Amino acid sequence: MKAVCWHGATDVRVDNVPDPKIINPHDAIIKITLTAICGSDLHLYDGFIPSMQSGDILGHEFMGEVVEVGSDVKRVKIGDRVVVPFTISCGNCFFCQRDLWSLCDNSNPNAAIAEKLYGHSAAGLFGYSHIFGGYAGGQAQYARVPFADVGLFKIPDGLTDEQVLFLTDIFPTGYMAAENCNIQPGDTVAVWGCGPVGIFAIKSAYMLGADRVIGIDRVPERLQLAKEFGKAEVINYEEVDAGEAVKEMTGGRGPDACIDAVGMEAHGTDAVAIYDRVKQAVRLETDRPTALRQVIVACRKGGTVSIPGVYGGLLDKIPFGAAFNKGLNFKMGQTHVHRYLSPLLEHIQNGDIDPSYIITHRMKLEDAPKAYEIFKQKKDNCIKVVLDPL
Amino acid sequence: MEEVTNQSNLQSQSASDSKGESERWASIIGGSAMVLMGLQQRSLRGALMAVAGGSLALHGAKSEKSLPATIADATGINKSIRVEKTVTINRSASDLYNFWHDLENLPTFMQHLKSVKVHDDKRSHWIATAPLGASVEWDAEIVSDQPDRLIAWASVEGADVDNSGFVRFQPAPQGRGTEVKVVLEYNPPGGALTGALAKLFGEEPEQQIGAELSRFKQLMEAGEIATTEGQPSGRS
Ligand SMILES: NC(=O)c1ccc[n+]([C@@H]2O[C@H](COP(=O)([O-])OP(=O)(O)OC[C@H]3O[C@@H](n4cnc5c(N)ncnc54)[C@H](O)[C@@H]3O)[C@@H](O)[C@H]2O)c1
Ligand SMILES: [Zn+2]
Ligand SMILES: [Zn+2]
Numbered sequence: 001m002k003a004v005c006w007h008g009a010t011d012v013r014v015d016n017v018p019d020p021k022i023i024n025p026h027d028a029i030i031k032i033t034l035t036a037i038c039g040s041d042l043h044l045y046d047g048f049i050p051s052m053q054s055g056d057i058l059g060h061e062f063m064g065e066v067v068e069v070g071s072d073v074k075r076v077k078i079g080d081r082v083v084v085p086f087t088i089s090c091g092n093c094f095f096c097q098r099d100l101w102s103l104c105d106n107s108n109p110n111a112a113i114a115e116k117l118y119g120h121s122a123a124g125l126f127g128y129s130h131i132f133g134g135y136a137g138g139q140a141q142y143a144r145v146p147f148a149d150v151g152l153f154k155i156p157d158g159l160t161d162e163q164v165l166f167l168t169d170i171f172p173t174g175y176m177a178a179e180n181c182n183i184q185p186g187d188t189v190a191v192w193g194c195g196p197v198g199i200f201a202i203k204s205a206y207m208l209g210a211d212r213v214i215g216i217d218r219v220p221e222r223l224q225l226a227k228e229f230g231k232a233e234v235i236n237y238e239e240v241d242a243g244e245a246v247k248e249m250t251g252g253r254g255p256d257a258c259i260d261a262v263g264m265e266a267h268g269t270d271a272v273a274i275y276d277r278v279k280q281a282v283r284l285e286t287d288r289p290t291a292l293r294q295v296i297v298a299c300r301k302g303g304t305v306s307i308p309g310v311y312g313g314l315l316d317k318i319p320f321g322a323a324f325n326k327g328l329n330f331k332m333g334q335t336h337v338h339r340y341l342s343p344l345l346e347h348i349q350n351g352d353i354d355p356s357y358i359i360t361h362r363m364k365l366e367d368a369p370k371a372y373e374i375f376k377q378k379k380d381n382c383i384k385v386v387l388d389p390l
Numbered sequence: 391m392e393e394v395t396n397q398s399n400l401q402s403q404s405a406s407d408s409k410g411e412s413e414r415w416a417s418i419i420g421g422s423a424m425v426l427m428g429l430q431q432r433s434l435r436g437a438l439m440a441v442a443g444g445s446l447a448l449h450g451a452k453s454e455k456s457l458p459a460t461i462a463d464a465t466g467i468n469k470s471i472r473v474e475k476t477v478t479i480n481r482s483a484s485d486l487y488n489f490w491h492d493l494e495n496l497p498t499f500m501q502h503l504k505s506v507k508v509h510d511d512k513r514s515h516w517i518a519t520a521p522l523g524a525s526v527e528w529d530a531e532i533v534s535d536q537p538d539r540l541i542a543w544a545s546v547e548g549a550d551v552d553n554s555g556f557v558r559f560q561p562a563p564q565g566r567g568t569e570v571k572v573v574l575e576y577n578p579p580g581g582a583l584t585g586a587l588a589k590l591f592g593e594e595p596e597q598q599i600g601a602e603l604s605r606f607k608q609l610m611e612a613g614e615i616a617t618t619e620g621q622p623s624g625r626s
Contacts, residue, residue: 005624015624023621024614055625072613090612094480094566105604106612112601124616136621144621147612 002389003057003140004368009047010376012058014366020136020144025072028148030084034161035062035139035365036386037375038086038169039195040310043264044129045372048286049312051113051130060086060126061168062138063161066152075149082152084145085337086169088124088135091150102334107146108133117313122334139368141389153341156349162356163348165386166200171355172340174200174261177308178208180331181257188212190246190255190298191232192291194222196358196384197308198261202230203353205259214249216242218267221381229357243298254300262291263309272317279316286313296323307332361385418540418556425573426474434472434575435554438542442533471576473595477603480567481610483559484538489610490557491541499605499615502598511535513546526550552577570606572599 005015020029038061043049063083066076076082088107089096095103107124108114114121114131124146127137136143145151155164178201181189189205191198194217205213215226218238226232235245246255268276268290279285291309296319299305305328323330347353360383363371371385418425418441429437479486489495493514497503504517504525517527528549534542534556542556555574562569574595608615 001622003622003624007624013624017622017624020622021620023617023619026612026614053623053625055623057623090608092480092611092613094478097480106608107616109616109618111604112597115600133616134618136618136623146616 001141002365003136004059004365004387005054006044006052006056006058007054010045010372012045012369012372014368015055017057017140020142022068022070023144024146025070026147026149027070028066028073028076028145028152029068030062030064030082030138030143030145030152031067032062032064032138032141032143032389033081034064034165034386035059035389036165036168036384037061037139037368037371039197039263040128040169041372042376043310043312044127045376046265048264048280049129049131050286051110051134053130053134056127056129056134057136057140058127059137059139059143060128061165061170062126062140062143063155063165063168064143066148067142069148073148076152076154080152081155083155083164083167083341084126084138084143085151085153085172085341086126086128087334087337088126088133088146089150089338090147096150096338099336099339101336101338103336110134125334139365139387139389141365150338153345155345159348160356162359162386163354164345166196166355166358167337167341167344167348169335169337170196170384171200171344171353172337173197173308173335174202175204175207175340175344176335177201177259177261177306178204178210180306181205181208181210181259181304182329183208183210183257185209186211187256188214188250189257189259190214190216190295191226191259191261192216192242192295193261193263193309194219194226194230194232194234195261198222198259199225199230199358199383200355201259201261201308202226202232206231207347207352212249214246214255216246219378222378222383225358225383243294246298250300254298254303256300257304257306258295258299260291260295260305260307260309264288264311266290266292266309276316285316287311287315289315289318293317293319296328299326299328301326302328304329304331308335310334358384359386363387365389418558420560422560424474425571426472433470433577434573435544435552435577438533438544438554438556442542471595472574473599474571474573475596475599475603476569476571477600477607478562478567478569479607479610483561483568486568486570486610487538487541487559491535499609500602501605502602514543516545518551528553570603572603574599 001019003017066078066080087102089101089104090106093105102123104123108121110130111121124133126135174197187210189210191201194215202213213232215232215234217223223234227234235242264287266288273290276288280288365387374382375385493506496506502518504519507515512531514530517525520526528545530543530545533544540558544554553576558571560569605615
């Protein structure tokens with residue numbers, strides 16, 4: 001089959017690789033009908049997530065048709081049309097049973113590496129480096145899905161692939177980011193980053209009852225999308241100081257909740273951001289947390305900082321004193337996709353939201369190298385790329 | 391108490407010290423502190439023998455040392471490998487005890503074991519892989535067997551590698567399953583085998599035992615052991 005393989009920083013290729021096969025009794029094989037590139041893939045693309053190996057198959061947003069099932073698979077049937085959460089979860093451990101699916105104890109074969117780095121290991125993830133299990137990803141024609149009965153969600157007829165594909169990651173991710181804000185009547189939520197995750201966080205914040213939502217970015221078409229699709233007020237942080245602006249817009253109080261939908265490769269131009277760039281380039285700092293710093297300083301006292309943006313390691317110059325003295329709440333983590341998938345599918349079915357609206361580029365799997373480049377550089381007004389594996 | 395050096399010594403001691411014995415059992419079976427920290431300079435084997443009443447003809451006496459062993463002692467390369475690791479598993483103590491109690495199940499999650507053959511309810515034969523296609527073998531006896539709580543074992547005379555250990559099953563607080571603690575001690579003989587043994591248990595035996603316990607957990611909770619072996623990549 002054809003698969004998008006990582007061969008080093010900014011070097012992805014479409015290789016011919018063997019087809020996946022059933023390895024464990026709860027596995028299924030999916031013939032992929034649509035897949036996407038995520039902002040998280042850019043962290044791999046740029047070489048900032050350690051433990052990637054040349055030849056690793058990328059991709060964690062994918063869906064398709066079940067073509068083969070393992071001997072212990074009971075619920076899922078050949079021919080089912082399914083979406084696949086990007087987190088791999090067993091369904092039986094302490095964490096899965098408490099709806100904390102991305103913290104599953106039993107899906108990471110390389111848990112020992114993660115334990116060294118983080119103290120404990122989180123769930124295995126598709127196509128996301130060997131620390132997270134080294135699973136082959138879904139930017140390919142076929143994929144093996146472990147724990148198929150737990151990790152495959154059947155899609156009813158009448159919905160297109162494009163409408164449901166983002167249930168695998170970015171829609172639940174934006175939703176969980178908003179839910180983590182514990183939104184109360186009258187609340188203002190400010191969202192740093194108007195990429196796909198930020199856009200879904202904006203939409204979800206309104207769904208969960210926010211009074212006002214403010215989107216912050218510098219890319220004009222993303223701000224435009226936040227305004228039109230998300231109905232957010234927007235701030236271009238290159239034109240005004242975003243922290244000052246949100247404070248002014250909220251009567252000096254600051255937003256009740258702030259979402260960092262940017263993550264470890266934030267853009268920034270001030271002296272500290274340059275310091276981050278240099279340290280990250282020579283690997284003295286793993287993450288570039290410009291947005292996180294701003295979010296902490298901007299958030300109102302006693303408010304909530306919600307972090308869907310991915311961080312991998314050690315962060316410098318986090319204003320922890322501000323966080324402490326303002327009594328902030330922090331919520332973060334990889335998304336518990338399994339928790340949100342069915343309720344959000346219902347929202348799509350009801351016509352409350354059409355996630356496909358954010359797709360700007362429809363390309364062939366073969367064109368993945370170009371697609372990565374366009375998405376990374378935000379060329380050609382790119383916001384979200386889907387890849388057709390056929 | 392000082393290190394037990396032979397069987398008769400051990401028996402007389404355990405007979406005359408039953409209060410101390412029950413305290414020691416309490417520390418092994420019931421305690422939540424680090425077992426090895428409690429043992430400090432004492433050997434695990436000695437402690438197990440003492441509390442079990444020492445009915446076995448067990449190898450491991452230190453009375454007469456060979457020259458290599460003496461050198462090894464002096465240079466510190468003869469230090470025993472001691473490991474303690476605990477994992478919480480979302481199953482009942484009795485499910486876990488029953489699976490473990492059939493020692494022949496152990497190689498399904500302990501990668502360094504080639505096989506375990508059970509002879510009777512006390513004795514079993516263990517074969518472990520060693521580097522360069524070699525293997526090490528030993529007979530072990532169950533020193534203590536307490537249903538749903540604890541299984542302790544020790545190698546007997548003639549073992550390639552003197553070793554002992556126990557696994558303890560303890561209910562975790564409300565709805566959190568069972569805490570499974572494994573404590574192992576290997577006393578490598580001096581000389582060539584020492585190096586082989588170090589390789590056998592890796593640079594960090596603690597990590598290896600941790601990985602094995604996490605495979606045990608995966609098997610018990612998820613019904614399979616997570617792996618990516620055999621999946622495609624752009625390397626093949
Ligand atoms: N928690 C999860 O489970 C999960 C799931 C998916 C994605 N993510 C993470 O969410 C983040 C966003 O993902 P995406 O797909 O939207 O990526 P993206 O790269 O398309 O979007 C990031 C946006 O942030 C903007 N930005 C950069 N620096 C900024 C700054 N200093 N202030 C404000 N905006 C800034 C960029 O212009 C861009 O529009 C990534 O870190 C991704 O890894 C997390
Ligand atoms: Zn993603
Ligand atoms: Zn689980």
